Amino acid sequence: MWKGAGGLSARGLAEAQDDLGLARGGGAGFEHTRLSANLLPDDLESAFALYAKVLLEPHLEGDDLEPLLELSRQDLLSLEDSPPDKLFAELRERFYSSGHRDPVQGTLKSLETLTPETVRTMRTRHTPQGATLALAGTFDWTEVQRLARKYFGGWTGEEVDLEPVVLEPRFEGHLEQDSHQTHLALQYAGVHPRSSNWYAFILAINVLSGNSSSRLFAEVREKRGLAYSVSASSELMGPLGFLSAYAGTTPERAEETLSVLRAEIETLHRGVSADELERSRISLLSSLIQSGESARARCSSLGRDYGWYGRTRTLEEVETALRGVKLEQVNTFLEGHPFENPSILTLGKSAVSRGVAVMR
């Protein structure tokens, strides 16, 4: 789309962008494509005009495709040189049986069959039904509505279907690669934002990872010195949520690291302490308030909320929800939703013995 649109060449678009000093963001993801801009408020109309060209009038010329296919191919090759990225790409490939298994760039095979025609067909999925325009920062709402109507009012098209997410059965595997560290990835079933357990889930993940006193950092790094990098986070795909964990360590310590990592995640079903929950809560509240200071962060949240809930949440609503979660709620959730039977993929010089979860 940025290779030429609305009568402007790629260079013309880039120059229009630089004339505004506008910082461009976004890109294609597994389920959405996002176009974002960070700009000065006085340039809002120029930005609408520029983005309307790119979104509604891309040229999609055949000649432009070849260099982009080259870039995608090279991007995929770069994965080979980045063990953690390669590990998670390979994990997705084994985890999903639906189209979510492929990297966003495609596969070396799929790139071979891409034509200008398939790209143009893909673009018919860009319709206003299911598209969200989010703004945060300094603006006049009446003016924004006028601009939205002026530039996007004539945009038409039906809502398109999303491919359902389908999972493969649980698996364990190892990828042999001559890397310095052995890289470990775990994926457990988790919770989606639309679940009533969402806040309990993210508070529990924060007990596990994200802070200095979180269990993974304390047990894997601080007490045992097993890894520099260890983490767990929530992952979403379609209507599903997951708990995803990673650690990188030297081959001779991989088994112990995997074992401690699993033990910490899998003993969560026994619950968290009141102190842990309070630290987790204040950390999330503090991040929430700091993200509210940044127009860019706020804008992403608005768009994401709309996708999840069909509405947006105010900072106050999220704050109230986080403050309202009781210890019993979190522990009841964890007891009823034990993290167990993860899919496991490791990458390194040699296979890692499966760390059977060791109970503390």
Add this chain to the structure above:
Amino acid sequence: MTLETISETAFDFVTLENGLTVIGEAQPQARSVALGYFVRTGARDEGPPEGGLSHFLEHMAFKGDARVDALELNRRFDALGASVNAFTGEEVTAYHAATLPEHAPELLELLTGLLRPALRLDDFELEKAVILEEIEMYDDMPESRLFDLLRPQFYGGHPLGNSVLGSRSSVAALTPEAMLEYHTRRYSPNNLVLAFVGKYDWEALLEQVRALTAGWSPQTVGRSYPDFVPRSSVTLHPDPNLSRALLGMMFPGFKATDPRRLASSVLAEILGGENGRLHWALLDTGLADEASFSHQDGDGLGHFEGFLSCDFERAAQCLEIYDGVLEQITREGVGEAEVRRAKNKLAVSTALRDDTPYPRLFALGLEYLYTAQRVSTEDIVRQVRAVTLEKVNTLLELKPFSIRALTALGQIKALEVHSNVKD
């Protein structure tokens, strides 16, 4: 809002009796406060047997002081909802955090405690293992390896060529005694800047800082500035395990106090920006997947830095194009329109990035550490705007790209081609 309507900043500023400089920038609209200690020390201040010591010390700071151990310290930071972290570079070590304004006093106390760590032996040995893992982790990142090779190659024996992480053997040989000696030598209050940005009570914090640092006494802190004569060089590092060719380049640049540094940033944007000449020559054509260019202004010295990633079969071709872009800009100079656009891009991105406390903290603290100037966001915007076509072209007349250190990493076949590259 336009760039002209950004309000002028009034700074809070004091240098305490013990030599500690405290600088504050109040942001009335902020709902948080960011604070950080910036220490004028890093890899360049390490002697030969001290490789990796600055970075190791930064890790040890989080192991607690005489009163609290690491786990308790971590719990206390987390109880404040503080995002806390640190980094070590060649010239600066920084300890920084952000939280809600009501927790600022407790956070200040904890952060100040980091600067007087206990350096316990068992913590030291445990953390050494973590750092050795960190070194292994970076060894799995080819771009990081590339610049670890390039930096000493460009800076030769100058201490700016020192590695921040150190090597496995240098880190393994470090001792708590050496660390204590280094700490005493470098963490003197007159070698530190404490910065606050956001919503804070200046008088109350200042009183607290005075009390917390009352026992700190200043001493003479030096830094060596040996002569540096840049030379061209080419080194090839074959690695059959890599699927890409990576090329890194360094060229002489300008120090942080040199007025030409802004023109250097504009030049780097014209070359390496999203709409830069390298983008159109190498990325828009699909020849390479990365082609970047930047300018780093340091203490006493600076350099331009280039990076290229491509298929190994194409490495020679891509490098020739990259060189061609640098040769052409040197020969023909830059144009009015590209200077205007690059300036606008830099000015707006600075203004938009620095309007919340945490990102602004680094700009404020580092600028003061390097230039002893209190520079506001609007000052930076003005300085960028003051760059002219003539200033950029005057830079180019010095032919900064005629001296180049080049390192290539990747499959051997491509690298053999590179050995023909002129030195």
